[in-house]
Amino acid sequence: MVAAGRNQLCRRIADFTSAAQLQARPDTRQRVSKPRSEADLKRARAVQRAIRSLWESMYADSTGYALVSLSILEDGRIGEFVVNRVSGDQDFQAFLLSFLSTLKSTYGNAAGPGEALWIECEFVIQPLAR
8 A cells, every 4th residue: 555655646746747847947036926816815725724624634654744736626626736845754655645635535626616726735744842
């Protein structure tokens, strides 16, 4: 299970890397996103609540970090997720893949209809201080 999960995660990372190589390098001096409307912010908060609810109900055995982009479709569903950056062992990567797959399959369309948008999320699991 862990190896299969890691392979899927690595495949998603490879897909993202390939797609990024085809695009021109963005001009870092210009803003690429536009200010969001109140409706878009409301939709993003609905996604954030769903992420927090699921995150609090799951348990990871290992530490790690991931930067993930979620595509929110016009009908409010999560269309896809792209792992932009990840660090952690195979157990963390398998946990992350399980979490994101569960989120996508159980989320529904709570964000409601609106303009398609991307949401960037950080997932961090740190060891507890002693």
